[in-house]
Amino acid sequence: MTAALVQLTAAQAGARVRARELDPRELFEAYRQRAATDELNAFTWVAEAPAAAGPSPADAPLGGVPVAVKDLFCTEGVPSQAGSRILEGYRPPYSATVVERLTRAGAPLLGKTNQDEFAMGSSTENSGFGPARNPWDRARVPGGSSGGSAAAVAAGLAPWAIGTDTGGSIRQPAALCGVVGFKPTYGACSRYGMIAFASSLDQAGPLTRDVTDAALLFGQMVGRDPRDSTSLKFPEPVRLPHADSLRGFRLGIPEELTGTEGGVEPGVRDAFDRSLELAEKLGAAIEPCRLPHAPHALSAYYLIAPAEASANLARFDGVRYGLRVDGEADLLTMYSRTRAAGFGLEVKRRIMLGTYALSSGYYEAYYGTAQKVRTRIAQDLHAVFERFDLIATPTSPWTAFELGAKLGDPLQMYLNDFCTVPMSLAGIPAISIPCGLSDGLPVGFQLAGPAFSENRLFEAAFALERAIGYDGSPARG
Amino acid sequence: MLDRDQVLHVARLARLELSGEELERMASELSHVLDHIEKISELDLSDVPPTSHVVDAATPLRRDEPEPCLPREVVLAGAPEPVGDGFGVPSPGAAPA
Amino acid sequence: MTEARPVVEGANHTVAAADGYEPVIGLEIHVQLSTRTKMFCGCEIRFGERPNTHTCPVCLGLPGALPVVNERAVIFAAMIGLAFGSDVARRSLFHRKNYFYPDSPKGYQISQYDEPLCRGGRLGDVRIHRVHLEEDAAKLEHISASGRIHGSERSVVDFNRCGTPLVEIVTEPDLRTPEQAREWLTLLRATLRALGVSDVDMSQGSLRVDANVSVRRAGSRELGTKTELKNMNSFRFLERGLRAEIDRQLGVVRAGLTVEQETLHFDPASGRLTTLRSKEEAHDYRYFPEPDLMPLEVGDELLQAARSAIPELPAQRAARFEHDLGLSAGRARELAFRGELGDYFERVVAAADAAPAPELANWIPLLVERIGSDTDPAGSRVAPEGLAALAAMVSRRELSRDAARTVLSRMVEIGGDPSSLAEREGLLALPGGDGQLAELVERAIAQDPGAAEQVRANNMKAIGPLVGYVMRETKGRADGGEVRRLILERLAPH
C-alpha cells in the first residue's frame, strides 16, 4: 500500500484526498517513514506529524500532500540551518512567507532538506551536515545547492519539495536527479524568510516529479508579499498545463550555451538533440540564436553573487544567535574565530571573493563591471525574445559526477552553472525537465522564457514531457 | 593576482581568521578564479548602465503603522551570552584578553 | 543671518587672525525622525523601555528577514529637503554600508550613498551638501567587569533603538567659528522642530553632531586636511570641542607641521581630544546598492504631501518679526529660533491692544529668565494675556519698570493678573501729577544740594543719586523716567 501510495504524483495524491478516497494522515505517514529512514542524507530534519495549524486537507488546494523544504527556508520552531554549522540547531521565531503559504494551501511540512552551505555549491558536498547522495548512484552527487530536495523527490522520500535557485540551484540538481525543477521570474515568489545568499538573484521554486506538480505547487507559492519589497504581483492566474503540441512555439537554441566549447558532454548533447527533434515533431519552430555575452555570465555571476553574499553573511557574528567561539576574547577575535569555525571552505572563498570585489579601489573593476555585463546579458535575452517565445539549452553541461570529483578545483565546480546562470542574471523564468539518460544517469533539458511567461513555459514543458515519456520511477523503488 | 598581504587584509575586512595554510590556499585559489573572471574587463562596456535590480519598479512604501513585536524571551532564546535583558558581547575597544 | 562676528572668548582666534589662518568647519548631523515605527519594520519606536522588547526579525537582523521602507520617514526627509530648498530626487537609491560592530545586527547599515534623496539647498548662511535617509544602530551599554577574573570587558546590546529612521544632513564647509556653528545649529534645531519631524533633543541623542574641521591661510580657496570630530552631545560641548580642535590644529600648523587626517573624540570632562581612528585605520565600507530594496521613487503625491505639511519656518518667522513687527534682528532670531518662545510671543501680541510689538518682545527674555531657559512659557503661570496686560500698565505709566519686574516675578510664582497683584503688593505707580512725586523731588534736592548744583551745571551724571533717592523712598513704585523729567524741570536753568 505504502509503495503504491508513493508512486502517485503529488497532484494525483492530492486529488484523491480531496475526493476523500485517501486519508491524508496515511499519506503523510507513508512519506514520513521513508524520509525518516533516508539513506541519502537528503533530510536534515523530519517532522513527527503534520503541524496542527494547517487547514482541513480535503478542502485545501494542495490536498494535504506534504512538502519537503530546503533547510534555508525559515520554519518557526524547526531547525533552519541553511546547511551551515554556524546555524546548527537554530530555530527561528517565524516562518518564510512561501512556507506559510504552502501550509495554508494544505501542504504540511514533511521535513527540511540538505543543501550546500548557504546555497553555495553545485553538489551538496558543501553541506555542514555531510553530503547528500544521488539516488541513481550513491557514489555520485545529487547536484546542488538544493540537492537534498532533488534527491528526496527523485527517491520518493517526498512527493514534492521546494528549493532555491540563485545561479541554477534548483534546475541543476533537478537535472542530475531526473526530476522537474523550476526557477520562477525574479520577484514572483517572496524571499521573506529565505536565508539570503545573493539577494538580487535568489528565487524560491518547486522540485517535483512532473510539470503538472510544478505548476500546482508554484501556483500556491506565487504572489506579492508586503514583507518583500522586491516581490511583484503575478500578472495572471497560474494555470495547470494541458498542451499536447508545440504548434506556434518559436524555440531559439543559443549557440553559446549548447556547444561543446561550453563543456557540454556529448551524451548530454545527444539527449538534448533527441528532445529537440521531439519538439520539432510536436510543431515547434526551432532555430539557432545568439547570446553573445552569455560566455561572460559566469564571471559576472561569480562577482555579483559573492559580493552580495559577503554582506548577507555578515550577520553571522556570534552576537544574537548561532555559533560563538572564543567569547571571552576581544571582539575582533570573537568575530573572526566564530566565522572561521562556523563557515565551510566554499563559503569562506566566496566571502573573500565578494569582499575583495567590493573593496576600496577594486569596486569598479570587479563589481561595477559585472553589473554592466549583467545589463548586456539581459539585453541579449531581450533581443532573442523578440524573435522567439522560448529558448532551450541543456540544464547542466554534464550528468551527476562522483563525490569529490570537482571539490579540488573551484572553477570546475563553477562551470556547473554555465547554462543556468544567464537566466538568473536576467531574472527570467526557466524550467528543467528530465529528457532521458546518458550512461544510465539523468539529463536535464532547460526551457526559459521572458519574465512572467510561466504559463507558456509550463505548457511547452508539459507537451515535451509527454512526448519524451520519461519515467523516473526506477529511482523510487 | 592576489598576494598574501591582500588576502590577509580582505580576511580582516570579512572578519575571518585564516590559518597560515588556509591563507596560502586562499591566495592561490582566489587568484586562479580571478584570472578567469578578469576576462570581462576586456569587454567594451562604455555607456552600459549597471544593473543592480533586474526588476524595473519603485520600492513599495509601508504605512507608518505598528505591528506586533517579538516577546523578549523569544528574542533572547538563541543568544550565546544573554546578560539581563540584552545580548552580552566583548566590549568594543577593550584590550585583547 | 549668521555673519561671522568677532569671538568674545578664546583669545587664540584673534591670534589666529593675526597669524593669517582661518578655521573651516562643516557639520554632519544625524536626526532621529519621530515616526511611529522604525525605518524598515513595523516595530513601534519607544525609548526608555525594557531592553529588547521592541524588536522583530527585521531589526534584529535575523536570517531571512527583509526591509520595507516606512512612507512617513520618506515624507519627513522630503520635508527637510524642501525646507532647505534642496533638490528632492524623484529617484534615489539605498546602499549597504558594511561594517562589523555589535550595534549593527546585519553587519551593514542601510543608508544612501551616491544617489541621495536630497542635494543642495541652504539654511541661513550655510549651504547644504546633501540630505539622506538611513537607519539607526542599536544601543551598547558597557558593564563593569567586576566578578570576572578572566576574559574581556563586556557590553550589552539593546535593539529597541535599532532601525529608528535617521536623516543625515551634511553641510558644505561654510562655518568659520565655533559660535557660528552653535548658532547655526540652533537655527537647524528650530527648523526641524517647526517641521515636526523630530524631537531634536541632543541630550536624548535624537540630534547628533559630527564636525569636519580644518584650518587654512585666510583668503585661500583650498581646504586644509580635515579631521573629524565625533558625536558632541550638547551645544556647549560642540562649541568647546570645536575650539579645542581648532586650537590644536593651529598649534600644529604654527609649528610648521601638517595636520593628519584622523577621527577624534572630544571628552568634555577633561577637555581633551583623543584619536579614535587614524587615516590608515579608516573604514572600507564597501558600499553597494541594497539589493533588497528597489529604487526609492518620490511621486507627485508624496511630494505634495511633504510640501503641504511645511509650516512657517524659523528663518521666515525671524524675518517677519523683524520686518512686520519691527523687532531688532537679534531679538527676532532669539524668539523665532526657539519656536515655543515665538509662539508665546505671538499670543502676547494678539492679546495686547496698545503696546507696540518690540516693547512686548522685551518682556519675553525677562520671563524666560524667571522660569528657566529650558521651560516653555506656555506651561508657566504667566498667561500671554497677563504679560500683555503688564506691558500695557507700564506703557500707561501705571507701573514703573522696576515694579513691573517685581510683579512679573510674583506672576511666575503664584499666577494671577498684574493689576490686582500690583495693587495688593502696593506697587502701583505714584502718578507724577498729584504733587506727591514733586514733593519727593524737592526733598531729594534738599538733602543733596551738591548733586543738584552739578545737574544745574549740566553734569548729567549727578542726576543718579537724586533719582535714586526718590526711587528708594517710593520703594520703586515711581516711574524713573517721570522722576528724571521732574528733577530736570525743577533744576533747569530758566
Ligand SMILES: [Mg+2]
Ligand atoms: Mg550616517
Ligand SMILES: [Zn+2]
Ligand atoms: Zn523591528
